[in-house]
Amino acid sequence: MKIYDCTMFHDDNLMYDVRFNMLDKYVDKFVIVEANFYHSGKAKKFKFRFQNFKKFKNKIIYIKLNKLPSFSKNEMNNKRLYLSKITNYQRNSLLEGIHDASGEDIILYSDSDEIPNFSNLSKNKLKNIFFFKQKIFYYKFNLLLPNNVWYGTKGCKKKKLINFEWLSHIKPKNYPWWRIDTFADKLKINNLQIIENGGWHFTHLKSPKNLLLKFKNDEHSDEFRFRKVNLEKIRDMIKKQYIPYGFNVDKKNIQDRYNSFTPLVKINLKDLPLYIKNNYKKFSNWLA
Secondary structure, three states: OOEEEEEEEOOOHHHHHHHHHHHOOOOOEEEEEEEOEOOOOOEOOOOOOHHHHHHHHHHEEEEEEOOOOOOOHHHHHOHHHHHHHHHHHHHHHHHHHHOOOOOOOEEEEOOOOEEEOOOOOOHHHOOOEEEEEEEEEEOOOOEEOOOOOEEEEEEEEHHHOOOHHHHHHOOOOEOOOOOOHHHHOOOOEOOOEEEOOOEEEEEOOOOHHHHHHHHHHOOOHHHHHHHOOOHHHHHHHHHHOEEOOOOOOOOOOHHHHOOOOEEOEEOOHHHOOHHHHHOOOOOHHHOO
16 A cells, blocks of 8 residues: 655745655655646746755656646636636646556645644554644744644545545535435545644745745635735734734635734744754744
């Protein structure tokens, strides 16, 4: 039984350094897809370089996308549908990298900054479909968003995988077997395995300039006007250690969500993953 770790690359050398080193002894293949366009559809250059990760070269399966998907008229006229189409097109292109996987092999899907914790987990105890319950950190490796969890890394046996769009959108809830809607809705699972202490979501570990670029071009860039952020605002967010929205406010109420903020909490270095603790000098710019 092999483990395939599948992610989308944007411009994430820092996170891939951490990801590869933390997961190397557990993962058999790292599958990466990169496109020459952002999720907003704007053009970008290919930035992944094997020379940056020579130690892991033999484990990396690298896929390049050089054209946008085709769009329906409805998708062209709806910004959220347009952005989702691009994102899911890139996600599903990861299928190309797992052709050789057997039905019993483990397929993981994460954003690059969602790192699963395998330290106390045997791959032989993983069920058909499973989620890793993760802690959330912003801007720095040790700035925690308290009292919240993140269902980041998601996985399944290859024989159960429909596509990566499906895997990424499964609802993080275990539905009882008798729920009739689970037969019709493939996003509702009645034997979902939730892995406690499941890792770390290190989000927004970028320079203020690159964070602004991310906000303007990611899958949720249609919300940018509500965020009311510019370079000065982003620097203030990092310096004063807060996120500029209410994390637990209903996401459907976008305006209310961005009319509040949530403070972060600095945690001790000893509570971070071993690789970061052992290389704290290397990551000094990314520690509060």
